[in-house]
Amino acid sequence: MNKSICIATLAVLTTLASTAALAAGNHAGGHDDAIGKPGIASKATRTVNVDMTDGMRFNPSSIDVKQGETVRFVVTNSGKLRHELVLGTEKELREHYEVMKKNPEMEHADPNMVTLAAGKTGEVVWQFTKPGKVDFACLQPGHYDAGMKGAVNVARPTDRSTRN
Known part of the structure; x- marks a missing residue:
């Protein structure tokens, strides 16, 4: 009987993991979509420090980058609660948040x-x-609803060679 319970539990966990991956935008093709793709640490052009607080805020909550840029986000949880930073589209984040709740x-x-x-x-x-x-947002239950979210604004690179 214990073996049956273990198998049933594994099946439920596998289904939950698949649902969460899809909600987070982790499709078979990876993350190379509207939000970009995983970067290579050695190619990071800069580091952005982000602090997560129990006031349900990110500091900074707005970050400006250039298209094509690889950024290393060093994220610190200065609070007493568990927090996370998840990059995604607003739709993906809301869907993932519902799964997390x-x-x-x-x-x-x-x-x-x-x-x-x-x-x-x-x-x-x-x-x-x-x-x-x-x-980006913290998808721990209650945190997203409390306003723990932010945005990375990705600007087109300026091409000086086309200016007169």
Whole structure:
């Protein structure tokens, strides 16, 4: 009977993991979509420090980058609660958040995110391949609703060779 329970539990966990991956935008083709793709640490052109607080805020909550830039986000949880920084479209983040509310103990590790216990520091290295806005948020239950979100504004690179 214990073997049956283990198999059933594994099936449920596999389904939850698949649902979460799809909600987070982790499709078979990876993350090379509207938000960019995982970056290579050695190619990071700069480091941006981001602090997560129990006031349900990111500091900074708005970050400007250039299209094509690879950024190393060094993320620190200065609070006493568990927090995370997840990059995605607003739609992906909302969908993933709904999954997290139903499964608050779910753990996952994707290249577009870092989940940190109180007082810990981690990093995300990301290349922003398309201009526009890439959202980020903490998807721990209650945190997104409390306003723990921000945006990366991706600007087109200026091409001086086309100016007269």
